[in-house]
Amino acid sequence: MSNSSIFLGMIFILFILFSCSEEKNELVVKRSSIVESVYASGIIKSKGQYTLFPKTNGILKNILVEEGDLIRQNQVLFVIENENSKISSQNAYLLKEFNSFNNQKDKLDDILLQIDLAKSKFKSDSINFSRQKTLWTKKVISDIEFEQAELLYKSSKTQTQSLQKKYNDLKKQLQFSEDQSKKTYELSSNNENDFLLKSDLTGKIYGILKEKGEMVGPQNPLAIIGSDKEFYVELQIDEKDISKIEKNQPLEIKLDSYPNQSFSAQITKIIPILNERTKTFTIEAVFSVQPKILYPNLSLEANIVINKKEKALVIPFNYLTLNEEVVLPDGSKRKVKIGLKNFENVEIIHGLKENDRIILPQ
Incomplete structure (x- = not known):
């Protein structure tokens, strides 16, 4: 075989390959549904x-x-366990018992006894003073005798009043000490409960x-x-996407622990503050049907459905140039206007019609 024949054969093969390549990259524009979504990453959390x-x-x-x-x-x-707090609690209990009103009642009883004696003396001195006053009025006794009787009367009266005041003050003091000791013990008991950690x-x-x-x-x-039993989804949303997010929006979730499966969910809460460190917002969602087995902190990815359109004119995203143009089979470029888009596809709302042919940009 001559060299010229080999050369012509190679050209023919290259032509066939090139034609196949062009055929493979050519796309017929069709209508289909398109979903615009926002990507988010997150974790599983247990309710509460x-x-x-x-x-x-x-x-x-x-x-x-x-x-x-x-x-x-x-x-x-x-x-x-905290030994110092334990001792403080025991001391508070002892002080409460010591300062209980009933435990200090003997002090009041002593004063009541003194009051009874003082009242008896006051009664006696009062009767005597009344007699002496009558006698003094009739000039039967001297002024000195009358003044002595009057002095005893006033002294016993003052003593009775003083003891009554002392009784009332002591009663208030004992009641206050009891109440204060109870409060101290209650506080100590509450602090003691802090050492028992409950769910x-x-x-x-x-x-x-x-x-x-x-x-x-x-x-x-x-x-x-x-x-x-109950779990929810916690997601991080980029600040550039947060304006598109609303409560009750649907989303699709993929879990590493459930490969090749997706789960529907719905947004229930948007935390309205930006995390300045990560520049993200936190949102929460619940499963429409919760997976059978879940654990806190399982990682996940989600696509939040922002918009959906049926029978849209759709092309793969990689068939669109950075200048929002498409390439026709003859190599020429045509400007198009886009609508909904996601990571895979883009809607064409002007510049193409159904069954038009385009090729992959070089």
Whole structure:
């Protein structure tokens, strides 16, 4: 075979390949539905999920649950020990008992006895003063004798009044001491309850973050707790997309733990403040039908449906140039006007019609 024959054969093969390539890249414009959506990433959270923190400092004496345990509301989960607080509580109890009104009643009884004696003396002195006054008026006794009787009368009267005031003051003081000691003990008891950490809800222990014997305080998280049945989705939305987001919008969710599946959900809450560090907004959504098995912090991706159109003129996004043009089979370019778009497709609202042919831009 001559060299010229080989050369002609190669040209023919290249022509065929080139023609096939062009045929492969050619697209017939068709109508179909298009969904415009906003992408978001996020995690699964348990309903009511919270991190349990101690209210006081101390040693983690007992851990009464394990990770994965189902728990009841108000169930004691952890016990913290603080010897100083324990002693303070005991002292508060002793002080309450000591200052109880009944325990101090003897002091009042002593004064009541003194008041009874003073009243008896006052009565006697009063009668005597009345007699002496009558005699003094008749000039039977001297002025000195009358003045002595009057002095005894006034003295016993003052003594009676003074003891009565002393009784009333002591009664108020004892009542105040009792009330104050009770309040101190109640406060101490409340503080003692702070050493028994309880669950705020019925659910599950998802994580225990400390070990028995460790020092803990209000800044140290102890456990992650949440519902064992109900879950929701927490998503991060870029600030440039937040104006498109509204409550009740539908979305499709994909979970790494459920490959090749998607789940429908609906937006229930938009947290109206920008995270300055990540430049994102947080939104929440609930599943239309919740997957059977979920755990907090499972990662996910979501597409939030912003708009949907049926029978739209649609082309793949990669057939559109950066200048919003399409390439015709003869290589010429045509300006188009676009409508809805997503990561895969774009709607053409002007510049093309159904069954037009375009090719992939080079």
